[in-house]
Amino acid sequence: MNTPDPKAPISSFATARRKFLRLAGLLAVPPSLLLSACSTRSATTATAASANIPPAGSWLQGGTRAITAAARAIDPFAAGLGTSCTLTCEATIGPCHTTSPERTDVSDGWDGIPMRLLLRVVDTGCKPVPDAIVEIWHTNHTGGYSGRIEAMCNNDQADLDKQFFRGYQRTDADGVVRFDSCFPGWYRGRVNHVHFRIMTGAYDADDRAAATLVSQLVFTDALNAAIFGNEPLYRELGLPDTLLSNDNVMGGESDHTPYLFDVQQVEGVMIASKTVTVRTGSDQATCSVKDGAHGGPGGPGGFGGPPPGLPPDGRRGPPPGRL
Template sequence: MSDKHDTAPTGMTRRRVLRGMGLTLAAIPLIQVVACGGEDDPTPPGTGDSGTGEADASTDSGTAASAWATGGTAVMSGDYVDPFTAGLGETCTLTCAATLGPCYAQTLVRKDISEGHDGLPVRLAFLVVNEKCEPVPGASIDIWHAAPEGLYSGEDASTFCTADDPSATSARWFRGVQVTDAHGRADFDTCFPGWYSSRTVHIHFTIRIGEAEHVTSQLFFDDALNDEIIDHEPLYNTRGPRDTTNANDNVVSAESVGNYLFQTARQADGAMLAWKTLVIRSSLDAAQCQIPGGGGGGGGPPPGDGGMGPPPGDGGMGPPPGWDGGLPPLPPDSGT
């Protein structure tokens, strides 16, 4: 299906992506760098107190099964509060890097990354700042995550991630890039991610400035919110209980996951507003850190995914073949 917010067609080539971003995402080796919105104080869904001065954007925590909307991004009004109005104070602590995982694939420059896929609609709001809490304009935020059914998209993604499902390999849903504005903010419209075996619910992201990758990491949602949606919401409640939570995930430890949680609030139209401040290094020469890893994870793939789930830990395979620091390698020159 078409994406009402696309700024580029699904068949966009790498050259057009680069042109649309106004950036040069040249080939660079993957470096596990630090950025972070690290010191956000973990709170239950909808409470709105991040510990970094972010505003309380809560209208309803969505505890009732009927509280959340369905129907994907098409039902979103877009009239949502600004969760970053309270400022960040004077101290911004770096959030650490996490594994890229094997599910990265070609991306598109667009705000709505759903491609019409059904699900619980979510507005993701990111604020990128440096260690001095100063906004970072012109930074590209590249995100990717699983669909409600637990699969990633893209024929160039590992079959461990797509299960070689035709609906997944022929799509490019839940992948996209946006560039931060003068205030350091960038937003995406998407659907709440699904779970798959051995991983808690998560969203991948990479932040780049020009050619330099400043962070590759992952963000998570409160476990109570995950269970509420997986147990009760359409699409999500048909797959049974998940086998991995924030307490036993392979990538992030239970003790550190609180620093990497989105804050969330249900909006008047039933969509979720989820927001996070990401603090990146002013210089790539600055010290780096890694998310403390977990030690848990479940067993085999969930039913109905073609018999192949992503590998345990979502990171044991490294980047897809030919990964060039952000976009897949150029095909033979076709004049486009």
Template sequence: MSTTTKNKMTRRQVLGGLGLTLAAVPLSQLLACGDKDPGTGEAGWATGGTAAMTGASTYPNPFASDSGTACKLTCEQILGPCHGTTLVRKDISEGHDGLPVRLAFRVLDESCKPVPGATVDIWHAGPEGVYSGDDMHPFCNPDNQEARAARWFRGVQTTDVDGRVDFDTCFPGWYKGRATHIHFTINIAGTESVTAQLYFQDSLNDDITGTQPLYTTRGQRDTRNTADLVVAQEQLGDFIFQTRKMPDGAMLAWKTFIVRSSTGTPLCKANSKTLQDLIDAGFDPNDPNAPPPAFP
């Protein structure tokens, strides 16, 4: 299935000029799959990838009681440098280990009516903070031939009559200069509707990177949501997942997108002010040949 082809920026070009100070946080205590949290007595998060989602058929519909959704348009963020060829599938993990996650998305129009037939394309880094694929900037997976030969953590699905799609994946890892995030782009009738990124609560990120196998080896991430310089901080709350731990230890994470019913209408923007100022001045963050931005 073809996806919209776009030029790509490098992380160094957009983030390298931001003067980010990178610091590692010491590792936290490991909590293995099936162990109890000594603080709460609750079962820990599952490990082992999507194969550990033993209760998947009984996961609840997170949108069943979400009748009070405000029809606020989902705004645009940058595509990023690591968008690449995708595959039509629900399970995007390719057997990769990690904390299993069911991602549930719903696409609605401005009047909160479901949008069937829209394609939702998602991609994110693996637990080690590396993207798969060989058709993007090498900075996305430098010197990692295994990652370049794979397509894990990439997939596209078409919304059903309720405007919903689901993906089974693993919790994404972090990489320098960015908060933990998942990319998405939505196309309606072959035309891009909105492209942006989604985030998890900082407290949840701290829990996972501090206690879970694969994630603890890299320590706590260096950039919290409140320090991320891609998303406008005043709009950050619009891009945070709602989450819930399932009885089998997997995570259910969900988000509703509100898209314009008409194409070609200018989108609202959710880039950070500094980045948006540069874009307004002519800097193209999706151009891999663009010089690094001269951030103040």
């Protein structure tokens, strides 16, 4: 495995791509709204400064190799469950999914804020679901995915044959899986997020494979503003252009709590955890995340059409024919 240089800058391809998207976004915004957009960005920063989040510079860097023994020892589910478990709603699988290997460390050596990601799977009766497959996938700190997927998902041609930040495990007797990862980057039209899929039986990489639940988890606007505004690597991207309230996939939700990671910091390591609830039986009703007004569900640009400012083909990167 070729380990990426932890201090390597974002590739010229990704830099040019991001400049293109920012310019496209500005050209698509009427001048009368530019002041409003600036005000929103300032408000986001102010919110981050006043929120109960770790101070700037307190997060470790160095990727998963920086995860400490104390961070690994944390059990965010120690308090147990109540007697009421609300069903977690479905969200689109998106265009950036592909085969995941079975493993705990999904980073493939990438740098970033070390993140211990723990998910607990229970049914609507609040009983743990053991031996279920939990698959996750998300971007690296540049906001790009790995794998041979839709061209709009990759930031760099070199990432086509990689599998970074993809993996699956089976839940233990308590319904819990634990992954070693890094805090993800963002891309235009989406808050940074982690996709997950829960299956029973054998792992099936097909997007259309039978799944108990396919959904996404996100982070607060305040945490995102603090990290992308201050932390090395992440501040190269600048502050996210999207908030939870206007996210392409979750912008229609009035309450994002069911999809927000519970986050804590332990010795500079991020502990991101969540209990997700699946149906007790196949005859039980499902629910779906209410998507935003700019493109509907999907990956970058969404299946409902590209957000304002993107080229007509909906791609995040250069014109068709280039990755």
